[in-house]
Amino acid sequence: MKRPGCVKGxxxxxxxxxxxxxxxxxxxKLRLSPETCAKKQVDLERIKRAQMHAIRVLKEECRPYSVxxxxxxxxxxxxxxxxxxxxTRTAVVNESVFKHRPPFGFxxxxxxxxxxxxxxxxxxxxxxxxxKHCKRCVVIGNGGILHGLQLGHILDQYDIAIxxxxxxxxxxxxxxxxxxxxxxxYPEGAPLSNHDYHHVDLFVAVLFKSVDFSWLQxxxxxxxxxxxxxxxxxxxxxxxxxxxSKQFRILNPLIIKETAFDxxxxxxxxxxxxxxxxxxxxxxxxxxxxxxxxxDEVSLAGFGYDLSQPDxxxxxxxxxxxxxxxxxxxxxxxxxxxxxxxLVKGGAVKDLTGGIHCEFCKDANS
Numbered sequence: 477m478k479r480p481g482c483v484k485g486x487x488x489x490x491x492x493x494x495x496x497x498x499x500x501x502x503x504x505k506l507r508l509s510p511e512t513c514a515k516k517q518v519d520l521e522r523i524k525r526a527q528m529h530a531i532r533v534l535k536e537e538c539r540p541y542s543v544x545x546x547x548x549x550x551x552x553x554x555x556x557x558x559x560x561x562x563x564t565r566t567a568v569v570n571e572s573v574f575k576h577r578p579p580f581g582f583x584x585x586x587x588x589x590x591x592x593x594x595x596x597x598x599x600x601x602x603x604x605x606x607x608k609h610c611k612r613c614v615v616i617g618n619g620g621i622l623h624g625l626q627l628g629h630i631l632d633q634y635d636i637a638i639x640x641x642x643x644x645x646x647x648x649x650x651x652x653x654x655x656x657x658x659x660x661x662y663p664e665g666a667p668l669s670n671h672d673y674h675h676v677d678l679f680v681a682v683l684f685k686s687v688d689f690s691w692l693q694x695x696x697x698x699x700x701x702x703x704x705x706x707x708x709x710x711x712x713x714x715x716x717x718x719x720x721s722k723q724f725r726i727l728n729p730l731i732i733k734e735t736a737f738d739x740x741x742x743x744x745x746x747x748x749x750x751x752x753x754x755x756x757x758x759x760x761x762x763x764x765x766x767x768x769x770x771x772d773e774v775s776l777a778g779f780g781y782d783l784s785q786p787d788x789x790x791x792x793x794x795x796x797x798x799x800x801x802x803x804x805x806x807x808x809x810x811x812x813x814x815x816x817x818x819l820v821k822g823g824a825v826k827d828l829t830g831g832i833h834c835e836f837c838k839d840a841n842s
Contacts, residue, residue, distance in 0.1 A: 513797040518624030529836035538610035546824040613771035617778030620789030628653035641665030780831020
């Protein structure tokens with residue numbers, strides 16, 4: 477029989493463990509329920525200047541190969557002018573594609589890749605876009621800076637509109653437009669609502685890990701993903717995507733490799749016992765480099781994290797605060813911002829919303 481002192485000691489120990497678990501759970505919930513920031517009213521003069529700037533950009537004559545020429549000049553020939561934007565069946569004979577593991581290549585994934593390509597009948601832009609003499613791309617980011625600028629009708633005039641992850645259109649088209657030539661994402665980022673596929677021409681998948689191949693195969697075959705595979709995703713993934721197989725593409729991993737190692741100067745992958753290098757670009761920067769390979773001229777909208785304004789809205793579609801960017805550990809936001817500024821100031825890309833480098837803000841000071 478246990479003595480009363482031992483029983484009391486055991487109870488105290490159990491109570492301490494329980495208190496610790498409650499504290500950890502509380503802190504975890506605090507992290508999952510971040511501080512919210514309300515949308516701010518946008519100054520009417522800023523709306524007018526942003527719209528006039530975007531209209532001026534579109535009124536200029538489109539210059540064939542313009543962005544490739546400037547990229548080549550800015551990066552001293554580290555930028556490839558002839559990378560195919562999407563994976564094709566000829567990729568399986570390209571050794572450079574299999575040098576690295578995803579997302580920078582398909583090392584040890586040849587069999588999985590071949591199975592996917594057999595389910596995808598097309599690998600390039602739709603014919604009506606491919607044949608266009610001079611194409612203009614706009615990459616529409618998810619930044620709160622888009623809120624209230626009412627640029628939707630202007631963004632819809634671009635030849636190719638690229639949207640990222642699960643950024644919604646329904647209910648926000650006044651600011652972000654409806655046109656979606658490309659919806660670019662990875663499994664966890666794919667929209668769960670059918671609303672966000674209504675205007676999609678192409679779904680471009682970015683493959684980061686083994687189960688991403690399994691997910692895309694299930695989507696293409698309109699099959700359910702087994703539960704034992706679902707547990708390897710860090711959040712819920714779309715079970716069905718209401719598009720035809722001919723609308724799916726796989727982003728060429730050499731574009732991710734070029735973005736990370738050649739343009740951003742990140743270190744190549746290496747074995748580490750703990751953690752990982754910040755060498756994976758954001759989907760937004762990947763999409764921007766993709767746009768330079770798809771189009772002759774490129775604009776961006778909704779880009780830029782102003783960490784000096786912690787109470788600003790992070791996204792145009794929710795009430796998360798800018799401070800959320802300080803918690804992410806995957807991406808080097810500072811380096812990406814400098815890269816984007818180089819593109820805009822160097823004349824490769826036009827910034828329509830002024831979050832990277834605001835050209836139309838000069839008008840207010842003149």
